[in-house]
Amino acid sequence: MRRIVLRSETDWDGWRQATRALVQAGAEPGTLTWAVSGDASPLPDAAGTFQVPRALMALASIAIQAREPERFGLLYSLVWRIGAGEKVLKDDTDPDLALVRRMALAVRADAHRMRTGLRYLPVAEDGGVRYLGWFEPAHFVLPANARLLARRYPKLRLSIVTPDGSAHWDGASLLFGDGLRHAADDEALQAWWDAHRDMVLDHASADVSVPEAEALDEAPRSPDRPAIGPVVLNEGADPDLRQAAREAGSCRRCPLYGPATQTVFGEGPAGARAMFVGEQPGDQEDTIGRPFVGPAGQLMDQAMEEAGIDRRMVYVTNAVKHFKFVARGRRRIHQTPEVPEIQACGFWLDVERTRIRPILTVAMGASAARAVLGRAVTIGRERGRPIRMADGRTVFVTVHPSYILRLPDRAAKDREYAALVGDLRLVRDLMDAG
Ligand code: SF4
Incomplete structure (x- = not known):
């Protein structure tokens, strides 16, 4: 033999x-x-x-x-x-x-289950963020799946830990190292990572034969798939809001749950003075399960910082909690949500507003403004000033950062970015005065 x-x-x-x-x-x-x-x-x-x-x-x-x-x-x-x-x-x-x-x-x-079931824990690293996830696959799907995710998110730092091993992507190389048999919760995963990070990365190797990855992407999606794990919320989040986030994970109020990976609920501390509302999660938010972590979120972070707003102190969410897109080959192209979808998801926005009770709600873009004000809004006409609502709330309308990203030329981008920072300075003043 x-x-x-x-x-x-x-x-x-x-x-x-x-x-x-x-x-x-x-x-x-x-x-x-x-x-x-x-x-x-x-x-x-x-x-x-x-x-x-x-x-x-x-x-x-x-x-x-x-x-x-x-x-x-x-x-x-x-x-x-x-x-x-x-x-x-x-x-x-x-x-x-x-x-x-x-x-x-x-x-x-199983590969599909891993891609849709992974929840990432953001951990600070070298001035940036690494997204750390633990998953127990039924088969040996980590290497090919990690390659798919690395191709899909070239700019993110990701680590996926399984009992069979771990995969680490830093935007340049994909390395494979030791795994973790069991992670009871986020705290256990974080503790393991803190204790083993250097050793795992030092011994991780790129010299791993990885099966073809493309065919894994063809897994059919079942609209009846079960709801998946808990959403990561900031420390100090309202426990009722945590519960609402869990319930929203199995929401079927509109058809958008079908093609999307997961519900992306808002996040931020209990008692946040301002709530920032965008349109819907994008491609990266849909995968990671957190709002405003993709390119538009990074631009928003930059503009907030320039305007003197600490993102960790505000609540960020979206009018619609599932990513609406059309698939073109391997790309998922954003689609604007329809009014009935915004109205259906208004249920969750109301839950968030009732629990957070912000003194100021900042609506970014037309879909968010419609969700917050309950009517069609022309951004150019209503942006940049406080709008007092009959119930005593204050709403502030500005552009969505993705609008700036879509502008074709540098001069227009710079002009609109400066206008966004100007709007956010007014928001900061309203927060301070409230
Ligand atoms: S988009 Fe909102 S209303 Fe529609 S299924 Fe998702 S969470 Fe529910």
Whole structure:
């Protein structure tokens, strides 16, 4: 019996190299055992070439991430039979092919579950923020999934920790290191990270064979998927608001919950004097589960800082709590929410306003202004001045930072950014006077 040893549970390159050599050497599947540790038998020299259908390799690149130990041999067997002239892929009744397809389906579902189920804990790091998440996958989906997320969020620092290992993306390199068997809660994860961060990153390696990642992105979404974990709220958040955030996680008041990853509730301290309302979460907010962390949020942070507003002291939220988008290839393009969607989600905005009781509500952009004022608003006409409401509240309208990001030329961006900072200085004065 020949013993083939791969370097890891997802050693795609190693499995392909061994399979190519063994099929060409005529090694029958029954003469091989596959493992990821221990002593290995030498591989035969590969000679000649043979064709394997692209569809089978795509399927194998997914199925190799399954946790079933027999997958390496099963996949080898399919390639061996194709090399022997069998039309395996054309036979839907073939039990081996059916098993591999079931494995691939389970892997895709698990990868999808990881991408939608991950909750990230923001941790301060080198003047920036790293988003730290813990997840227990059913299969070995971390490496390929981490590669997908790194491609999707090139500017974020992410660490995903699982019992099998961890993946770390810093905007330039993707490294893999040790994992954590169990994280009872955010505090346990943070404590582990604080104690092990340097050691994990020092020993992490980029030298990991990662299976094809693209096909993982094809997982179908179920509109009936269960609600997922708790939302991270700032320390000091109102406990009733925490409860509301949990309940909003399974909201079905409008159709927007279907395609989105998760509900993105507001966050901020209890007793915040001002509440900033945007339109809806964007692509990054949808993935991370926190409002205003993407490019528009970063611009807002910068403008707030220039205007002398401490973001940690205000409550930030959106008129609509789910990301509305259309998919174009791998990109998700923002769509403006319709009035009925803004009205449906007004339920949660009212909950937030009732609990926070801000002296000032800042509506950023037309959708937020409609949600806050309950009518259509022309931003150019109503921005930059306090609007006293019949119930005693004060509302202030300004532009949404994404409007500035969309402007085509530098001069217009600079002009509008300065106007936003000017508006926020007025907001700061109103907060101080209130
Ligand atoms: S957008 Fe708002 S109302 Fe619609 S499902 Fe999401 S949380 Fe509920």
